[in-house]
Amino acid sequence: MKGIDNGFRDYLVSSLGDCAYELTMVGFHEKLKKLKEEDKQRAHSFFKELAPEHWVNSYFRGMRYGEMTSNVVESFNNWIKKARxxxxxxxxxxxxxxxxxxxxxxxxxxxxxxxxxxxxxxxxxxxxxxxxxxxxxxxxxxxxxxxxxxxxxxxxxxxxxxxxxxxxxxxxxxxxxxxxxxxxxxxxxxxxxxxxxxxxxxxxxxxxxxxxxxxxxxxxxxxxxxxxxxxxxxxxxxxxxx
Known part of the structure; x- marks a missing residue:
């Protein structure tokens, strides 16, 4: 993301989130294609070895129960801040x-x-x-x-x-x-x-x-x-x- 305008960078991150949360494979590939076209070579390199089953809803086998992040870890760290x-x-x-x-x-x-x-x-x-x-x-x-x-x-x-x-x-x-x-x-x-x-x-x-x-x-x-x-x-x- 170095050298990218802040506004465009935020847009790319938001687009990446849209890809991750997409529920259908067709919808995912449409959004991913659009993202790659907008960020050209940088996006192609980023997604080259990034298996979709590890980060995309539509490829995940099993139930996420609505959870897509590990933010609970940061909440726990903050909870024990005084003890650390x-x-x-x-x-x-x-x-x-x-x-x-x-x-x-x-x-x-x-x-x-x-x-x-x-x-x-x-x-x-x-x-x-x-x-x-x-x-x-x-x-x-x-x-x-x-x-x-x-x-x-x-x-x-x-x-x-x-x-x-x-x-x-x-x-x-x-x-x-x-x-x-x-x-x-x-x-x-x-x-x-x-x-x-x-x-x-x-x-x-x-x-x-x-x-x-x-x-x-x-x-x-x-x-x-x-x-x-x-x-x-x-x-x-x-x-x-x-």
Whole structure:
């Protein structure tokens, strides 16, 4: 990206994101072709050995559950910022205490939920249906529906598929599927992957991180560690000199 105007650079990065999030292979190759034409040789070199199954939604085999980045790592690093400069034993114990409190808080929170689907996704389901309730739906069989959106798509409720591919990749019902399910004999909650169920959330945070008593721990001696480190450095220098 060196030597590229900031505005054009931001546009290229945004276009790369569009390619990554594209759900269909046809759509991906159309957007990638356009990106390569705009950035010429630089883009061709960049994509030469970059396998699409490692970064493109439409080529990914499995479910991403809507996640495309590892930003949670940065969130964790920020969460333990105060502990990172502590001596190693105190650092580990501080992080353990933070995790112990956090897991218990999430566990207690989940026990208050009465819904089948986690509240965030329950709200998303309702909003999606309200926004797209004007779409017309045609029934082909007990399981298969055509949703007349732009473009129109085919929803297979029994197999949890939609020709837009969003349901297969994210695991969470797409807009088309939600509308089709509402017009079918199926229960919307039963069509959700268990990943989004309150029951699954509770199981994830059911593990207990136990507290550790410090009654029989030896007292921490920072000056002792300093002398050990100093003696180690002296010994190392002597070996190097010999």
């Amino acid at each position: 400069n502590l001596p190693i034993t105190r650092l580990v114990d501080t992080i353990r205490t933070q995790l112990m409190r956090q897991l218990l808080a999430w566990h207690d929170q989940a026990n208050k939920w009465k819904e089948t689907i986690c509240p965030t996704f329950e709200t998303l389901l309702l909003d999606t249906f309200n926004d797209n309730s004007s779409w017309q739906v045609s029934k082909a069989s007990e399981d298969v529906f055509e949703v007349h959106s732009i473009p129109s798509v085919i929803v297979g409720i029994g197999r949890r598929t939609c020709s837009c591919f969003q349901w297969q990749i994210n695991g969470f019902s797409c807009d088309h599927a939600i509308i089709a399910i509402q017009k079918s004999r199926y229960n919307l909650n039963d069509c959700m992957e268990h990943y989004f169920h309150v029951e699954t959330y509770r199981v994830a945070y059911s593990v207990t991180i136990f507290s550790i008593s410090s009654m029989e721990k030896p007292p921490f001696r920072s000056h002792r560690l300093y002398h050990i480190s100093t003696n180690y450095e002296k010994t190392t220098r002597q070996v190097e000199e010999e």
